Amino acid sequence: MSQEMMIECRNVWKVFGEDPKAFLDRHGGNPSREAFIDEGYIGAVRDVSFDVHAGEILIIMGLSGSGKSTIIRCITRLNDPTAGTIIFEGSDLLAANEAEMIELRRHKMGMVFQNFGLLPHRDVLSNVAFPLEVQGVDTAARMARAKEMIDLVGLGGRENYYPRELSGGQQQRVGIARSLAVEPDVWFLDEPFSALDPLIRAEMQDEFIRLQRLLKKTIVFITHDFEEATKLADRIGIMKDGRMVQLCAPEEMVLHPADDYVAEFARNAPRDRIVSVGAVMDKTDGRSKTSKASIHVKDKIGKVAEQVLNSSTPVPVIDDEGVVVGKLSRERITTALFSETEI
């Protein structure tokens, strides 16, 4: 795959404690679990490597305390990693000094926080304009841009409300508008919808999808809700105790979870909307065309389930050129839809 890389993390460590660097060195750069406990250090992120491709939505999941927030705080340098390298748009992020980091945050990164992180003493307009204000954009221009963002997230008319006068969902819309005001290259969202009620959460997810269709950003999104993840993700990474256990497309994760921990996450996934026909069909190498009713190799199985189940014989599967590449039987699709075991 010759994908353009936005962010590359290599063997990133983030250890909290008295003197983390010395601690890592003492243990040859890879302390054991016991060493952490004995010496009272916390390995929030342990030896994590992954890439973020330009234009993709990468979702990071894991139980609370598994290091999700810490890894994106390393990428944004809100926390300095203890060891490892991070490349951001081709340059070494960890070599950047404070001033360069401020420039990066001002122009290339945007972030949305779980508890919104709005400034209580500023109204909606000036909260959204804040990132532009600290850059020194002049008043008229930043107000115009902020207004545009507020309209984009559907809060027009509330410009002079203060955060405490808004509902949680509205506050997060402000947070989203603020993070987009500077047109960032990468958009980080740290459990943006976790503090919201389920109904509002669904609404905000739809809102998010709408915005993403419009803006097409590179996104690193944290959640601990697998359903949310499958709804939005191009790829999903699962973290456990500071390690990245598996990082792949949702379909791959559902079909071949790396271990029980991942399987547990994938268990309640809506398979019908994730798994595609190609992944469960019986392959044939016939290379013939067919005139019979057929299904496409990239269709999700939920979409073709009715057709397959109603047909007494396996349904032929074709690719983009109309060539038959396999067939899908009733038994196969039933297992794929309802069995919890690997296929």
Next chain:
Amino acid sequence: MTIAAPEIRQESWLARLFQRDSVVVHAIIVGLIGIALAVVFDWARAWPAEWVIPVKAQISAFFVWLDKQATFGLFTVKQLTRTISWLIKQPLIWSEFLLWKGAKTHQLLPVIWQAIAAVAAVIVYRSRDLKTALIVAAAILAVVAIDGLPLILQSLTKSLRIDAWMEPQALIGVSQWPADILQSMTGSNRVRAFPWIAVVLGFGIFGHWAGGWRLAIIVTLCMSYLAFTGLWRESMKTFSLVVVAVPFSAILGLVLGVWVTRSERAAKIITPLFDLMQATPHLAYLVPVVVMFGAGQVPALIATMIFAMPPMARCTILAIQTVPSDITESGRMSGCTPRQLLWKVQLPSGQKTLLLGLNQVIMQTLAMVVICSLVGAQGLGHKLLFSLQQLKLGFATMQGAAIVLMAVVLDQITQAYARRSSDYVHHDEQSFWERHAHLIVFAGVLVASIIAAYITSHASTLGRDYLLFDNRDALELDKSIKAVTFAMIDFIKPIRDFLTVYTLIPMRDFYHLIPWTVVIGVIGVVSHRMGGWKLAALNVSLLFFVILAVGNWSYSVTTFYFVTSALVICVLIGVPLGIWCARSERVARVVMLICDTLQTFPSFIYLVPAIMLFRVGELAIIFAIIPYATVPAIRFTYLGLKKVPAVTIEAATMSGATPWQRLWKVELPVAIPEIMLGINQTIMMALAMTAITALIGGQDLGQEIYRALPTSDAGRGVMAGLGIASLGIVGDRLIGSWANKRKAELGVV
């Protein structure tokens, strides 16, 4: 069975107390050794005079040297202190002019022009940008300065004592216009201070803006009292000091607080310094200041500024540290530089805490300004001190009430302001008049009252005939107070004498009998058990080097005797009251309101009722301490009981405990650490108060400071002040560390 259970527990408790390695056994052994030493050696009974380390004399000599000879090379310390005095005097001149002194018209020119320039700048800034605004302001000032150059030069040369060689005149005269206009309008070359009506109503209007009609009325009534009792001028003298000291303390506190949050090294140095400063009584600040700066308003200001600063620094640290991490992180992700983060994110988000700090600074400032009457600061405190010394109790009551009301006004107004300005709500379209209604009304009142003041001087300061309560009434009050106390003396005197002869004096004599070896030994052993070698070393060396070795042991014992006597009464009153509050919300509301009010009063005030009832003497001292120091005992008992987890109480009730059993066996044991923290606070406040009661006698450390004042004996005052601080620190470290440890064990936070 049920009867036997507590007995068994008690036995095991007693047994535990006397286990081989228990702290009690160790303390008893050390105490016995101490007594044995005292029996054998004279030096163990009383520290021999020839062994006293002459620290006091050295400190005094040091200050004399600083004052007379010390130099920084380019300039001497004396010049430095003169410069500081001069700098601090500048804002004071203006606050005094505005509030009570008035001034000659032409003296006002600089400030009038500065004000014009400032207003112009604000107007331009609103419509254009900061740069243009600054240019406009600078241009105005430049034109005026050039025009008035000869006059400015003259006033400068005059202060250099070079006679002017010509009669100076403004070049064109533009700069003189405001003065000319004023003069021709008023027909007088003097400008009066703000009329009392303007100040009273100004407070009222601000009160209305910050807290609505209720506050407006309270504030206006309180301020009117000052005007209608003929204490206006004195009140404004006090207030003019407060007005200058507060911004300085607040800004210095803010800067230091920010510095502590930024640098770990600063935190290591400054935090313990603040602990020491807060344990040091008001009076102790005065001695070195008097030595360096002399007596009067300016030294009072300097002492006040230093004294009132730590609370602001503490609140700043708290404000910055408690900003939610999401907010600081969002600020950083928005691309803030560290400075932008501080000014645009952290400080505004912590505004409520900062304003609480400001409130504390104001209250401390008022308390200190009043006490500064001891170093010749004018104002209400000065009058009150005088009345107390003359035993003019009617006047003292009147003046004391004025101070109390002023404290109430300042406290209520700043609290309302803090609430209002962190209460963020949007307003729909408002017209200019609506938005600035209060300001406009105030401007109207100001103009009207200034005009009125030129018509009748009563509008400026109320004349004698109009006072509701004047000196004659005060004399009457004096007489009736004397009559009442005289009538009561038959009742009070036996009690007073009995208490003094049969409890206080024996107690004091007993304290003085205990050899220092025993005290220091036992404190050392207990400290070691509580907090290891470090704490033991700290406590022992404080007692040894700061108190014993410099020859202050006997004074300290007397101070300790005052504090413990008062403490017993404070606890006997405070703990039951606290329990009662915890039982009934209604009682709690009333009592907490009283506590809040008592805490806002400047401590000096508590001398008034004490002297009224007991005249001078030890009982008066103890009585003055009680209302001031009981508050924390009440408050912490109440809070401690409130913090007992509901499940614990329910479980006890379900096991069939009666309310009394529940209180004794469940609630109090859980609340004890919190109550001990309250007692700790009570001790600190009692210590602070003993320093002030020095005015009415006692052979204690406070008296030492007091006596050091007129003789400018810096060493004597400083060491006595540090002695009080040391007693406080030792008590705080022992009780505080025990209580916090116990709280953690019990799992109540």
